[in-house]
Amino acid sequence: xxxxxxxxxxxxxxxxxxxxxxxxxxxxxxxxxxxxxxxxxxxxxxxxxxxxxxxxxxxxxxxxxxxxxxxxxxxxxxxxxxxxxxxxxxxxxxxxxxxxxxxxxxxxxxxxxxxxxxxxxxxxxxxxxxxxxxxxxxxxxxxxxxxxxxxxxxxxxxxxxxxxxxxxxxxxxxxxxxxxxxxxxxxxxxxxxxxxxxxxxxxxxxxxxxxxxxxxxxxxxxxxxxxxxxxxxxxxxxxxxxxxxxxxxxxxxxxxxxxxxxxxxxxxxxxxxxxxxxxxxxxxxxxxxxxxxxxxxxxxxxxxxxxxxxxxxxxxxxxxxxxxxxxxxxxxxxxxxxxxxxxxxxxxxxxxxxxxxxxxxxxxxxxxxxxxxxxxxxxxxxxxxxxxxxxxxxxxxxxxxxxxxxxxxxxxxxxxxxxxxxxxxxxxxxxxxxxxxxxxxxxxxxxxxxxxxxxxxxxxxxxxxxxxxxxxxxxxxxxxxxxxxxxxxxxxxxxxxxxxxxxxxxxxxxxxxxxxxxxxxxxxxxxxxxxxxxxxxxxxxxxxxxxxxxxxxxxxxxxxxxxxxxx
Numbered sequence: 195x196x197x198x199x200x201x202x203x204x205x206x207x208x209x210x211x212x213x214x215x216x217x218x219x220x221x222x223x224x225x226x227x228x229x230x231x232x233x234x235x236x237x238x239x240x241x242x243x244x245x246x247x248x249x250x251x252x253x254x255x256x257x258x259x260x261x262x263x264x265x266x267x268x269x270x271x272x273x274x275x276x277x278x279x280x281x282x283x284x285x286x287x288x289x290x291x292x293x294x295x296x297x298x299x300x301x302x303x304x305x306x307x308x309x310x311x312x313x314x315x316x317x318x319x320x321x322x323x324x325x326x327x328x329x330x331x332x333x334x335x336x337x338x339x340x341x342x343x344x345x346x347x348x349x350x351x352x353x354x355x356x357x358x359x360x361x362x363x364x365x366x367x368x369x370x371x372x373x374x375x376x377x378x379x380x381x382x383x384x385x386x387x388x389x390x391x392x393x394x395x396x397x398x399x400x401x402x403x404x405x406x407x408x409x410x411x412x413x414x415x416x417x418x419x420x421x422x423x424x425x426x427x428x429x430x431x432x433x434x435x436x437x438x439x440x441x442x443x444x445x446x447x448x449x450x451x452x453x454x455x456x457x458x459x460x461x462x463x464x465x466x467x468x469x470x471x472x473x474x475x476x477x478x479x480x481x482x483x484x485x486x487x488x489x490x491x492x493x494x495x496x497x498x499x500x501x502x503x504x505x506x507x508x509x510x511x512x513x514x515x516x517x518x519x520x521x522x523x524x525x526x527x528x529x530x531x532x533x534x535x536x537x538x539x540x541x542x543x544x545x546x547x548x549x550x551x552x553x554x555x556x557x558x559x560x561x562x563x564x565x566x567x568x569x570x571x572x573x574x575x576x577x578x579x580x581x582x583x584x585x586x587x588x589x590x591x592x593x594x595x596x597x598x599x600x601x602x603x604x605x606x607x608x609x610x611x612x613x614x615x616x617x618x619x620x621x622x623x624x625x626x627x628x629x630x631x632x633x634x635x636x637x638x639x640x641x642x643x644x645x646x647x648x649x650x651x652x653x654x655x656x657x658x659x660x661x662x663x664x665x666x667x668x669x670x671x672x673x674x675x676x677x678x679x680x681x682x683x684x685x686x687x688x689x690x691x692x693x694x695x696x697x698x699x700x701x702x703x704x705x706x707x708x709x710x711x712x713x714x715x716x717x718x719x720x721x722x723x724x725x726x727x728x729x730x731x732x733x734x735x736x737x738x739x740x741x742x743x744x745x746x747x748x749x750x751x752x753x754x755x756x757x758x759x760x761x
Contacts, residue, residue, distance in 0.1 A: 450489025
């Protein structure tokens with residue numbers, strides 16, 4: 195994890211722009227920074243904030259190597275197949291850094307070769323001063339963030355987070371657009387003589403569920419078409435294994451729910467097989483006697499992690515709420531609610547441990563139909579299409595939450611459920627088999643690991659919690675705490691006038707209006723491009739709040755919640 199930043203063609207006091215903007219993403223890479231200018235490209239600047247995960251000596255960027263002196267590379271990500279690609283094409287690497295492979299692929303096959311060959315998560319900007327080209331690309335699910343600022347007269351800037359571009363956008367004369375760079379795409383630009391750029395093309399090289407075009411980690415012939423459960427086990431375990439790469443200590447987030455518990459258990463299994471020289475640390479957060487704290491403690495004891503419990507209070511929520519919204523760069527209601535605990539948890543990890551690489555269970559709900567409203571899908575085809583939609587937009591909601599809350603404290607997040615081979619295989623299975631069964635979400639995923647002994651049965655079949663219930667004390671939910679906070683900060687009159695002030699995604703509650711006001715104080719005018727719609731459950735009538743607690747068949751306190759399997 196690191197921060198990338200580049201500026202092309204802005205001729206209005208570029209040094210001031212650098213001073214005002216580049217440091218805004220220093221949290222993504224606190225160990226070193228570098229800004230480079232090459233006089234072959236007028237008004238072109240490349241900046242990098244580094245968090246060293248692989249090759250601490252030679253991995254600094256903008257990366258340049260003797261073999262291709264005309265190429266400059268900025269990249270934030272992990273490429274799990276870089277060694278395999280090197281052997282496949284007989285590349286001679288100068289460094290031990292995985293992202294170097296991008297330069298070799300570009301030199302041997304151009305932009306398309308780069309995008310379609312990479313197994314990993316990434317956002318990159320490559321500048322070719324000989325051909326006067328700029329190439330920008332992002333991984334298929336947008337696990338690594340990227341924003342692009344483009345003006346109608348050819349000024350171009352990119353950054354890992356929008357906060358590093360906001361002041362620049364106000365300096366540009368004429369029409370400009372600041373927006374998230376679309377996942378699964380790459381763009382090419384020509385660099386003109388004055389340093390400005392000319393857009394050449396945009397290519398959507400990968401859609402959710404597409405079959406990977408690269409040589410996969412687990413050969414397809416190694417899968418047994420008659421053993422779906424075994425294939426799911428094998429591919430998810432492989433997704434965890436390939437993400438062990440790096441030179442920093444690895445840990446995991448552990449809520450005690452299915453997704454994080456599966457990843458934690460598989461991580462512990464792989465860590466033992468690879469003889470990692472330290473014990474895996476797990477981290478759970480909640481308010482005192484919260485369900486997540488209790489369940490996570492059971493899982494940690496079962497799999498043998500070095501477990502940490504972080505207890506937060508109502509005052510903690512009050513203290514961090516505004517900064518969480520600033521870090522997230524969104525005003526989406528459910529994203530902010532779910533980010534509060536994860537932000538406090540990440541802060542603890544940074545301040546109290548040496549763990550830097552964090553595994554988590556993000557992506558499972560979108561992929562495996564884990565949200566409670568999937569019970570109400572009209573049919574299997576609609577449920578499948580909803581999974582595709584959620585995966586396509588995950589970078590705006592759960593993916594964004596996971597990245598920003600961890601990167602705010604210089605942690606690198608890894609999400610095995612969004613592995614390209616695993617998602618392709620899982621989505622290729624019969625759509626009916628992937629639907630909730632007997633009122634149990636993610637039934638297929640649970641069944642695949644049932645009887646393996648990887649997790650206790652009551653955890654494997656634990657019901658889906660609304661986040662505010664999972665981390666909250668039995669005395670008061672996080673949802674209630676937030677309502678009390680915003681009640682004192684938003685007036686009834688302001689809510690009545692919200693439709694005039696905010697016609698896009700008009701806030702309907704004091705909570706939503708408070709979030710929007712804080713967002714606009716930092717990212718004025720960006721509401722539509724950053725958050726096109728509020729995350730909401732589908733197929734559920736009469737529900738106006740995104741929390742699962744308002745869906746009729748949500749049963750947070752029912753014995754039926756874990757289904758017959760755990761009975």
